[in-house]
Amino acid sequence: MKHLKKFLTRLQTFELRLVRRNVPAEPLGYKQVAIYDLRHETHYDEAAVFRSKLRLLSQRAALDLLPLQPPQLQLVLHQLNDIEKRFRTFWIHFHNNALDLGVPYPVAYLHQLQLPGLFLVHNLQPLDAGIAVREELVDDLSESVKLRETMLASLLLHLQTLLPAPEQPISDVPAKAVAAYPRFVDGVAERLFEILKGYFSPEDQQQLLPLLLENQGVTSPLLFHGNGNQLADAFKQLYESNLLVGCLKGELETWISRHFAYVYRRQQRTLPQGYLAALISSNAKPCQSPILDVRKQADGTYAVFPVLRTQKNYTIP
Numbered sequence: 001m002k003h004l005k006k007f008l009t010r011l012q013t014f015e016l017r018l019v020r021r022n023v024p025a026e027p028l029g030y031k032q033v034a035i036y037d038l039r040h041e042t043h044y045d046e047a048a049v050f051r052s053k054l055r056l057l058s059q060r061a062a063l064d065l066l067p068l069q070p071p072q073l074q075l076v077l078h079q080l081n082d083i084e085k086r087f088r089t090f091w092i093h094f095h096n097n098a099l100d101l102g103v104p105y106p107v108a109y110l111h112q113l114q115l116p117g118l119f120l121v122h123n124l125q126p127l128d129a130g131i132a133v134r135e136e137l138v139d140d141l142s143e144s145v146k147l148r149e150t151m152l153a154s155l156l157l158h159l160q161t162l163l164p165a166p167e168q169p170i171s172d173v174p175a176k177a178v179a180a181y182p183r184f185v186d187g188v189a190e191r192l193f194e195i196l197k198g199y200f201s202p203e204d205q206q207q208l209l210p211l212l213l214e215n216q217g218v219t220s221p222l223l224f225h226g227n228g229n230q231l232a233d234a235f236k237q238l239y240e241s242n243l244l245v246g247c248l249k250g251e252l253e254t255w256i257s258r259h260f261a262y263v264y265r266r267q268q269r270t271l272p273q274g275y276l277a278a279l280i281s282s283n284a285k286p287c288q289s290p291i292l293d294v295r296k297q298a299d300g301t302y303a304v305f306p307v308l309r310t311q312k313n314y315t316i317p
Contacts, residue, residue, distance in 0.1 A: 003060035004076070007155070010057060011148050012083060014115070014141075015041065016123040018131065035132040036110070042143040051147060058151045062158045073163055080156050084274065086118045087149050091278030094142065095229065096285040105133040115141075142275075143264070149272040181215045181255055183246035188238065188304060189213050195292050195306045196234070199226050211259060221261035221268075226291065228262045228271050232279040233287035237294040239280070241302040249281045 017037040025031040041050050065073065093113045099105065106112070108127055115121055125131045184192070189212040197205045200222060210216035224231045238244035239252060247255065253276040261268050278284050293305045 001064050003057060004064040007054075007057040007061035007151075008079065008083070009120075010054060011152060012086075013120045013122065014038065014144070016121060018123060018125070021134075023132075023134075033132050034130075035134050036137050038137055038140040038144060042140045042147070054147070054151055058155055061155055065159055065162055068162075070164055073159060077156075077159055077163070080152065080159065083152060084149075084156070087145060087152070087274045088277055088282075090115070090118055090145060091275050092282050092284045095278055098229075098285060098288060100288060105135070105138060107131060107133060109133040109138070139264075143269065146270060146272050146275060149274050150270060153272070180247040180251045182212075182235070182239075182244050182252055184212065184238070185243045185245070188243045191304045192234070192238070192292075195304070196224075196231075199224050199231075199291070201225075218259055221259060221270075223268060224260055224262040226262065227287075227289065228269070228275065229279055229287050230289060230291050231260060231262065232256065232271070232276050233290050234292050236280045237290070237292065238304070241294045241296075243294065243302055243304065250277070253277050253280055 015038075017040065018034055019037045020032050021035050022030040022032055023035075065076065068076070090113065097109065097112050107130055110116070110121070110124065110133065111127070116124055189209070193209045193212055197208065200208055204222040207216070207218045208222055211218055211222070235244065235252060235256060239249065244252070250273075253273045256276055257271050257273050261270055263269070279287075290307050293307055294302050295305060297303055
């Protein structure tokens, strides 16, 4: 069980670093300030080592599960579900504390996220130390949490394969599985495609419309060239106005996570279900830069409109 313990500990531990950086200062010039840094726990540079070590711990933790009996596995499942809930709580705080572009982050930002209450945070300084929180740290923190969620989901999936299947009630009529996926009210899929297509490459556009119309599978996740919360917000608005039906919110989150990714720092990034759930299934702060607006009309129906002031054309010639 030692590898499982190490994995769960590392999964919930953030190792902040203190570095000094030159930042713009008025009227002209720069000044050196102390800032938090978490780049080593994302996908870049030495972070590849962090990711590899975490993956190795995950694999060894999975081996620790093999000799456990069902009651012990249930206890582990309870622990993993608890960690999963805390990741989801993190995302709710993360979205609720989103700032407008260019607004500086307060020194208390990590406390506003309740990060030290949810997880173990090493090297977090007292607020009066004045350690600056920069946009780079916020971006790297979100990417680090997504990586940890991915590893957790993999271990959860492995554990569930080890648990005995629940007993099914005896019935003369066998239960029939029903596929749950988003279905759009007439005309909405085409309207959504027209709004979204500029955020996808021409190759992905060819798969986007069949996916929206017929749930036709994609060869790989379609890359949304915008913020992940914009895409999640678009589907949430359609769901809450009953223009998107056929599935529960949790099933919608799974569907989005499976079929879409987004581009961040010119690299593909995933959309974990915890991240999506905090946007779609909770009362988190609405997206500050939506790409569409669902409005109720005089006749009581809803219509979909693009938000032109924020829409960008990401289409690659």
